[in-house]
Amino acid sequence: MLPQTLFVVASALTAVTAGPVRKRCSGSGGTPVISSSPLPGSSTTASATASSSASASAPATAGPTLPSTGSGTQLPTPSGQLQHIVVGHGIQNYTCAAPDSTASSATGALAVLYDITDLAPGAQGKSAMTETAWSSLSDQVLHKTDLPLNIVGNALTKYAADVLAPFKASPGADADLTMDGLSAPLKAIGHHYFDAAGVPTFDLFSGTQKLVAKKLNDTAAPAGADKGLLDTGAVAWLRLGDNGSGASRGLASVYRVYTSGGASIACSEANTTISVPYTAQYWFYA
Numbered sequence: 368m369l370p371q372t373l374f375v376v377a378s379a380l381t382a383v384t385a386g387p388v389r390k391r392c393s394g395s396g397g398t399p400v401i402s403s404s405p406l407p408g409s410s411t412t413a414s415a416t417a418s419s420s421a422s423a424s425a426p427a428t429a430g431p432t433l434p435s436t437g438s439g440t441q442l443p444t445p446s447g448q449l450q451h452i453v454v455g456h457g458i459q460n461y462t463c464a465a466p467d468s469t470a471s472s473a474t475g476a477l478a479v480l481y482d483i484t485d486l487a488p489g490a491q492g493k494s495a496m497t498e499t500a501w502s503s504l505s506d507q508v509l510h511k512t513d514l515p516l517n518i519v520g521n522a523l524t525k526y527a528a529d530v531l532a533p534f535k536a537s538p539g540a541d542a543d544l545t546m547d548g549l550s551a552p553l554k555a556i557g558h559h560y561f562d563a564a565g566v567p568t569f570d571l572f573s574g575t576q577k578l579v580a581k582k583l584n585d586t587a588a589p590a591g592a593d594k595g596l597l598d599t600g601a602v603a604w605l606r607l608g609d610n611g612s613g614a615s616r617g618l619a620s621v622y623r624v625y626t627s628g629g630a631s632i633a634c635s636e637a638n639t640t641i642s643v644p645y646t647a648q649y650w651f652y653a
């Protein structure tokens with residue numbers, strides 16, 4: 368056996384032992400592709416101190432640092448104060464333009480949003496995760512927990528959600544998310560959906576924060592990102608801002624990062640909706 372082969376085997380084993388569904392590894396040596404600067408120990412959590420005068424001298428970006436994909440064009444640096452970080456779990460919808468077309472177009476998404484702000488590496492809470500656990504949290508939620516939607520399935524996709532009542536509960540009544548390895552359940556704090564006009568919307572249960580959004584920037588997920596339950600690949604990382612209709616409140620932008628799954632499957636039948644499970648972290652700024 369050549370030394371190089373041994374090296375490949377060894378790094379594959381390292382990747383496996385790092386966690387059964389952790390797949391964000393570079394091709395070269397099993398190091399995570401995702402880079403995210405560690406926080407200085409003295410930094411404060413933006414959400415907890417945003418309005419406190421003590422943070423007046425802190426830079427606007429104090430708190431958890433938005434990850435980058437590690438290569439290619441990056442999303443613009445966030446402005447404003449970080450409000451929440453959530454993991455969204457749901458489906459991405461696609462439809463085929465024509466029966467034999469291989470191009471499916473995105474038509475919408477549905478997800479329940481679970482608060483993970485205090486789990487961010489460097490967060491001051493005692494539940495802060497390691498960078499490794501944090502960067503694979505989306506993968507873990509996708510593979511280890513059930514879709515929090517009323518899944519009915521159909522001939523085309525087993526992950527179709529009920530059209531009239533896709534969410535399991537009315538806003539605010541969703542069950543918290545429990546998962547092996549989490550010290551405490553994750554609180555459901557909002558829904559993501561596309562409204563009747565097809566506009567992506569993030570509606571937080573507090574009633575004081577809502578983002579009626581439009582996509583501003585995107586960048587492909589890292590090559591090693593989790594391909595999801597249907598093995599189609601991870602949806603792009605995004606930046607969305609207010610769509611200008613005046614319906615947003617308390618939120619100015621959201622970033623979708625650490626995506627798992629959700630990319631479109633090959634088209635089969637025209638004018639039918641195909642739903643692909645996904646998870647992602649969403650970082651909300653005001």
Ligand SMILES: *[C@@H]1O[C@H](CO)[C@@H](O)[C@H](O)[C@H]1NC(C)=O
Nearest residue numbers: 460475527528529530561642
């Ligand atoms: C997405 O598809 C599901 C069926 O899986 C449907 O219930 C939902 O209304 C669709 N939403 C959008 C915005 O396309």
Ligand SMILES: *[C@@H]1O[C@H](CO)[C@@H](O)[C@H](O)[C@H]1NC(C)=O
Nearest residue numbers: 440441442443582583584585
């Ligand atoms: C992000 O999107 C905005 C609005 O479309 C655009 O002006 C800006 O150049 C984009 N930035 C990057 C880095 O792509």
Ligand SMILES: *[C@@H]1O[C@H](CO)[C@@H](O)[C@H](O)[C@H]1NC(C)=O
Nearest residue numbers: 562564566579610611612614
């Ligand atoms: C913004 O969202 C509202 C609400 O869905 C919609 O009526 C409006 O057409 C959207 N505006 C743009 C510019 O997309």
Ligand SMILES: *[C@@H]1O[C@H](CO)[C@@H](O)[C@H](O)[C@H]1NC(C)=O
Nearest residue numbers: 463464465466636637638639
């Ligand atoms: C798909 O829907 C469009 C618009 O509703 C319609 O024009 C087209 O004929 C439909 N195609 C098929 C194959 O049903």
